Amino acid sequence: MMRQLAILAMLLALSFMPAAFGLPDEAVGRVVSVVSGDSLGIEMLIGDARTKDIDSIKLADIQAPSTVTAEGKASQKFALSLLKNKMVYLDINDNNNTVRNVWSQLICVIYLMDSEYRPVWPPVNRILVEEGYAKQNDDPNNEFDPSAWWKPPPVFPPGEKSAQLKAMLEEAQKAEEMALAEQSSNSSLIGSSKSSFVIGGSKKGSVLEKDSTSGRVSIGYRK
Numbered sequence: 001m002m003r004q005l006a007i008l009a010m011l012l013a014l015s016f017m018p019a020a021f022g023l024p025d026e027a028v029g030r031v032v033s034v035v036s037g038d039s040l041g042i043e044m045l046i047g048d049a050r051t052k053d054i055d056s057i058k059l060a061d062i063q064a065p066s067t068v069t070a071e072g073k074a075s076q077k078f079a080l081s082l083l084k085n086k087m088v089y090l091d092i093n094d095n096n097n098t099v100r101n102v103w104s105q106l107i108c109v110i111y112l113m114d115s116e117y118r119p120v121w122p123p124v125n126r127i128l129v130e131e132g133y134a135k136q137n138d139d140p141n142n143e144f145d146p147s148a149w150w151k152p153p154p155v156f157p158p159g160e161k162s163a164q165l166k167a168m169l170e171e172a173q174k175a176e177e178m179a180l181a182e183q184s185s186n187s188s189l190i191g192s193s194k195s196s197f198v199i200g201g202s203k204k205g206s207v208l209e210k211d212s213t214s215g216r217v218s219i220g221y222r223k
Contacts, residue, residue, distance in 0.1 A: 037064025037075030058105035
């Protein structure tokens with residue numbers, strides 16, 4: 001009975017949550033290119049009908065300087081250090097007429113993930129603004145309200161994609177370990193196995209594993 005009441009309370013809370021938050025995990029991908037501070041190439045690991053296998057992404061409601069300028073180059077360099085080869089969650093603009101912009105980029109708010117595959121607050125869009133590498137530029141044609149990025153972290157309902165992603169990565173790691181073991185056996189070499197899929201781009205886990213003053217916290221999937 002208590003569990004049912006807790007679930008009901010959570011659903012009621014979500015019904016009053018601003019739509020600006022959306023859902024942080026509509027898709028999951030790996031950042032394969034950083035075109036500029038606000039434009040990325042993402043290889044989708046878990047996509048949906050709106051995404052391509054490798055998709056061009058525009059970070060919603062922010063504007064980074066042109067890469068022909070020194071400021072733009074600095075913005076691109078920061079985004080590269082923060083995102084290249086990282087796995088991210090994507091909250092995709094749900095307004096049907098503006099899912100993509102005129103350059104066919106998917107409009108998204110993206111989140112890095114922690115070592116337990118949870119999206120981390122704040123979104124990358126806000127991080128770029130806070131660090132001075134992009135300006136907030138609210139587009140009324142999408143679903144997002146960037147002012148919500150500076151509010152306390154929302155609590156999202158449990159999502160299926162974290163478990164789906166974990167299973168996918170474990171399967172990939174097992175397959176690679178088997179291939180390395182077979183190669184080692186055939187060549188009589190002893191080596192250590194490595195996974196091609198690593199959170200945050202290193203074995204240490206997410207770039208977000210910092211001290212408590214970083215201001216970044218995991219959101220969603222809370223029991």
